Amino acid sequence: MLNIENLKCGFGKHEILHGINLTIPKGQITAIVGQSGCGKTTFLKTLNRMVEEEGGYLSGTITLEGTDIKSLPKEKLRRRIGMVFQQPIAFPHSIEKNLSYVLKYHGVRNKKEIAEKITESLQKAKLYDEVKDQLKKSALKLSGGQKQRLAIARSLCAGPEILLLDEPCSALDMKNTIAIEETLLELKDQYTFVIVTHNLAQAKRIADQVIFMDQGKVLEVTEKEQFFANPASEPAKEQIQYM
Ligand SMILES: Nc1ncnc2c1ncn2[C@@H]1O[C@H](COP(=O)(O)OP(=O)(O)OP(=O)(O)O)[C@@H](O)[C@H]1O
């Protein structure tokens, strides 16, 4: 469980997140929705402390299973909280190496174990059947949707507890979007997912909990059914009306 108390964040004099309090429950899919520029990506980047690397500041408390994330070394934190970005990153190496690199970084040395974990992560990300005969081929040859699933497989190789996904489907067609949604639904008992999405219909399909943000504030943290049936805030009502 991730607990966030009075989280503020900004760049220079410009405060972007104005005191966020919420809990992200384990083993669920939490969707973060809200208009462009409201601070969704910035919020995700506070959770793995990327925001500080980009020159931002943050205050307040974020605890992961009771441990203040500030007390965790960055590599440990990012092993426990992985992130998948909107534009999938495939490194200019073979599909296999894109994954074995992460495994080796995390201390997996045994070749058989590496091969097993590669298969497992590709299966979890629903990419295995499409690439099993071309693991030695360049990952750059994959389609956008396949690269996004490879990015998910790579994150899973680190053995995270939580996976943050920033608009993972915005550049994908329906078939690839559905593959990713199915992946998240099938794996949510093993991981905790936090997905930023512009697409309210996607949040309705897959989320358990919805966080609605507006201008750097969290206006609602609610169960999905409650959010879509009866949103509490005017900005959320307005957005839902256009679904
Ligand atoms: N590195 C940065 N330096 C300065 N300002 C930043 C930085 N990153 C984000 N911001 C500002 O923070 C605000 C929130 O941006 P953020 O990217 O978090 O929004 P978002 O909700 O993810 O938007 P979108 O839906 O368009 O991706 C914006 O006003 C943006 O200009």
Ligand SMILES: [Mg+2]
């Ligand atoms: Mg964003």
